Amino acid sequence: MTDVLISGAGVAGSTLAYWLARAGLKPTVVERSRGTRSSGNPVDVRGPAVPVAEAMGVMPALREAATTATTMSLLSTSGRPVARLATPAARGRRDEVEIPRADLAAILVEAARPHAEFLFDDTITALHPDADGVDVHFDRAAPRRFDLVVGADGLHSTVRRLTFGPEQDHVHHLGLYVATLPLPRPADNPHEIALYNIPGRLASIHPARGSAIAAFIFRGPPHPDLDYRDTPRHRRIVLDAYADTGWRVPHLLDALRETDDFYFDAVSAVRLPTWTRDRITLVGDAASCVSLLGDGSTLAMSGAHTLAEALTTHADMSDALRAYEQRHRKLVAPKQRNVGIAAAWLVPKTRLGITARNLSAKAMRG
Ligand SMILES: Cc1cc2nc3c(=O)[nH]c(=O)nc-3n(C[C@H](O)[C@H](O)[C@H](O)COP(=O)(O)OP(=O)(O)OC[C@H]3O[C@@H](n4cnc5c(N)ncnc54)[C@H](O)[C@@H]3O)c2cc1C
Known part of the structure; x- marks a missing residue:
């Protein structure tokens, strides 16, 4: 096996391309955007993604682009700071990096x-x-044949839809x-970092x-007819x-009115x-999105590395793909179980919930 097509030049796709090429395979990456896109909140590269980044030689570049936040301030509904939490950087954690998603990609x-x-x-x-x-x-290039196709094309994966059926069978809205x-x-x-609830x-x-990057995270019912490209x-x-x-x-809404880059x-x-x-597999959000609530970028990088390693250490492709899935699912499963807890912490539903969250944050700080 030599020719591998990767759909998506995001976090998982680029990491996979790097490691496959290093193992002597011929990766081709197809990306829907014209270049790398600039939007996205800061994401974390930590745990199993750190040795992957170190071995790729990108850790110095990641550190240079890393955010400089040392505290997370929780604000009252009138905008007054009511609790401050130290970020990992403030606690001297040099082994993990928080970086805008666009810079990481x-x-x-x-x-x-x-x-x-x-x-x-x-x-x-x-x-x-x-x-x-x-x-x-x-859509544009001439048809080609590959030994393996990998869908690293994110939450709305085209490879997943073409191979496993409609998005609504696999994508679960978390409210x-x-x-x-x-x-x-x-x-x-x-x-x-200022958090206003x-x-x-x-x-x-x-x-x-x-x-600086603004984020809006809010509860709302599913919009079944929502086109995820309808800016x-x-x-x-x-x-x-x-x-x-x-x-x-x-002011944040004024900035939103003035840009299409969100x-x-x-x-x-x-x-x-x-x-x-068959000869089609998925990695990153396309396979197992945990959305913003559970280390999506870390899992995308480590999953891509595990897949590349399995493909280069097993002679048989089916064995390799089985080994990749067995190993990487062990990292994904606990993250997927915790998404509800993270959502409740980040966006409490009621005023009482916000007060309780802020009090518990104060207590955590000691
Ligand atoms: C522009 C952008 C901004 C983001 N911002 C945030 C954020 O603020 N907060 C957050 O939690 N997560 C965000 N994400 C998602 C986050 O990047 C992923 O959860 C995580 O990095 C997992 O990486 P991934 O490589 O699996 O998917 P992604 O990083 O999403 O990469 C998927 C790639 O596939 C490309 N793609 C999609 N469809 C096709 C197609 N049909 N053909 C070819 N290429 C295709 C996309 O353009 C993208 O480059 C963002 C993703 C994108 C693309």
């Missing part, structure tokens, strides 16, 4: 780029697997939405290096959810009984 693409073929601005339209390979049709956008000005305090809604300002509708949903909200929210999605978990069919 860009650094990983740059690491993989010299070793893999990248097809930007394209997508798979049809997959025809047989016993020896997969015939792939693209929350998330929108994030870069702000035109740096945060007032480059070391403080009112019942069912969170607005936050997260400092990054020389800039004007996403903007309207956020504006409606935060109308008449205090603190700095009106990320919006329903916070969702992806659950499938198996990640592999």
Whole structure:
């Protein structure tokens, strides 16, 4: 086996391309965007992803782009700080990094780029697997044949839909939405993440290096007809959810009105009984999204590395894919079990819930 097609140049896809090339295989990455996209909240690279990043030689670049936050301030409904928690960076944790998602994706693409073929601005339209390979049709490129196809194309994976059926069979809405956008000005305090809650809604300002990122995370019913690429509708949903909200929210909404470069999605978990069919497999959010509530980027990097390692240490591809899935599911399962707890902490439903959360945060601090 030599030719591997990876759909998606995100966190999982770029990591996988790097490791497959290092093992002497020929990865091709097809990415729907024209280049790497700039939106996304800070994400964590920690635990099993750290040795992967170290071995790729990207850890210095990740540290350089890492956020500088040392405290997380929980604000009262009138915007006053009521509890402050230390971030891992403040506790001297050098073995984990918090970094804007866009910077992480860009650094990983740059690491993989010299070793893999990248097809930007394209997508798979049809997959025809047989016993020896997969015939792939693209929207723009000419059809090609690959030994293996990997769906690393995120929550709304095209490879998953073409192989395992409609999205609604596997994607479970967790009752929350998330929108994030870069702000035109740096945060007032480059070391403080500010979290403002009112019942069912969170607005936050997260400092990054020389800039800041706003996030809106809020409860809402499923919109069954929601097109996840309908930017004007996403903007309207956020504006409606935060109308008449205090603190700095009106300014954050002004920034949202003025940009198309924002990320919006329903916070969702992806659950499938198996990640592999024939010569097609899934990795990262496409296989097992835990959304913003459980180390998605860390799992994407470590899953990609586990898959590359299995493919290079097993002579038989089916054995390799089985070994990858068995090993990586052990990391994913506990994270998927905890998403409800994280949601309740981050976005309490009631005023009483916000007060109780803030009191418990104060107590944690001691
Ligand atoms: C622009 C963006 C912003 C994000 N912001 C946040 C955030 O603020 N908070 C949060 O919790 N999570 C966010 N995420 C999701 C987060 O990055 C993932 O949960 C995590 O990094 C897992 O990585 P992944 O590689 O599996 O998926 P992703 O990092 O989502 O990467 C998937 C890649 O596949 C590409 N893709 C999608 N469909 C196709 C297709 N049909 N053909 C080719 N390529 C395709 C996407 O453009 C993307 O580059 C964001 C994702 C994106 C793409």
